Amino acid sequence: MEKLEIDGASIALDDEGYLEDLSQWQPAVAEHLAAQEGIELTDAHWEILYLLRDFYSRFEHSPAMRPLVKAVKLELGEDKGKSIYLMKLFPGSPAKLGALLAGLPKPDNCL
Amino acid sequence: MIFSLVVQASPVQSQGAETALRFARALLASGHSIHRVFFYRDGIHNGTALASPPQDEANIPAQWQALAKEHQLDLVVCIAAAVRRGVMNEHEAKRYAKDNANLAPEFELSGLGQLVEACLVSDRVITFGGRS
């Protein structure tokens, strides 16, 4: 099992890269995980990551793509609430990669 | 006609799984096709390879396996429901660092999307339940 070492703390990841213990998340964890994916986190990334964490705290699950897009549209406006915008920030599967970087469980209802 | 069956009943504790099995046989005998049998909730226990009832009692999981072999049935076990209950194939056993896998090879682990897809392509979707 993979481990991240951040500020002396050892953070265990499951075999898909999600945190074993969600309470260990902090912004530095997201930066490390993003770097592994070849992503440098910008403000545009962070507002989505915090939106995801807010989604999780309100609804107790990680969103699939469709509700993620809708939540972004409601919170951040029409321009950002599009899958193409999220795909640019989090290539591949924004719902999965976003949840991973935001320190959330892997979304259940993905295709 | 294209049918899909949803089995929510566990193989021993309620009758529903056996009813579903008989219905599946009758469907095939009347020339209808079964797109998929989706096992959800405690129904996922039908997928175990380890069921070992006494030799003079019905082995429902083994009967699904035999029927699947004979008719190339698509038997899909809900992955989230199964992994929660400790039923998994080699791949998931490895992922969760378990020593053993116990899903019979005739069954496939997949997501609830397979249930919805079955609804989209089937003329009839019939649920076989046990209580709660």
Next chain:
Amino acid sequence: MSETSILILMRSAPYGSSAARDALDAALTCSVFEAPVTLLFMDDAVYQLLKNQSPAGIGQKNLNAIQQSLPLYDIDRLCVDQSALSHRGLSEEQLSLPVESVDAAAIARLMAEHTHVMSF
């Protein structure tokens, strides 16, 4: 019928069994596949919608939280059996989300209108 629609029929109270969670998970997945889905609450399932649930003490997730996300999944039609509510001395104001109250004839219509009915 051109579009396949799904009616999810729920009859169980929350927490005492996994039925409510399992039904909701199926409903959310329908939305991911863009299949129109309607939820129908009968019998003890009307208790699923009561406000102020707080299941941390029994180690379960809060159903109200998942329910609040339903509009984001475009699941907007929550139908509640009027007689199930009144039998239990409940009113719509006690529920966590806006619902459509349905009588026997409307329930029969719902079942007829949807392509498939999935029971939990």
Next chain:
Amino acid sequence: MILHTLNQAPSNKACLESCLEAMAPEDSLLLIEDGVYWLQPPFRDLLPAEGKLFALTPDIQARGLEIALEQQVDDAGFVELSVSHDKVVSWF
């Protein structure tokens, strides 16, 4: 036109009541598993009229019930009913 199946014994009266509430006049009811006990005389009046009422023979025989119901069906009959109706709704 819907085929409703019901597998609960008379102790679960709410299950039958909800099923009957949801049934349209043109719908049919198929009693399976423990649902066949509803055919016993004390409960019979609650059920839809013959013509709209079916029961699964293996379940009646298994339980040692003597029931006078014209429309008993075997598994193949269950299949035919599910084809002749537009959909199947399960009550359990």
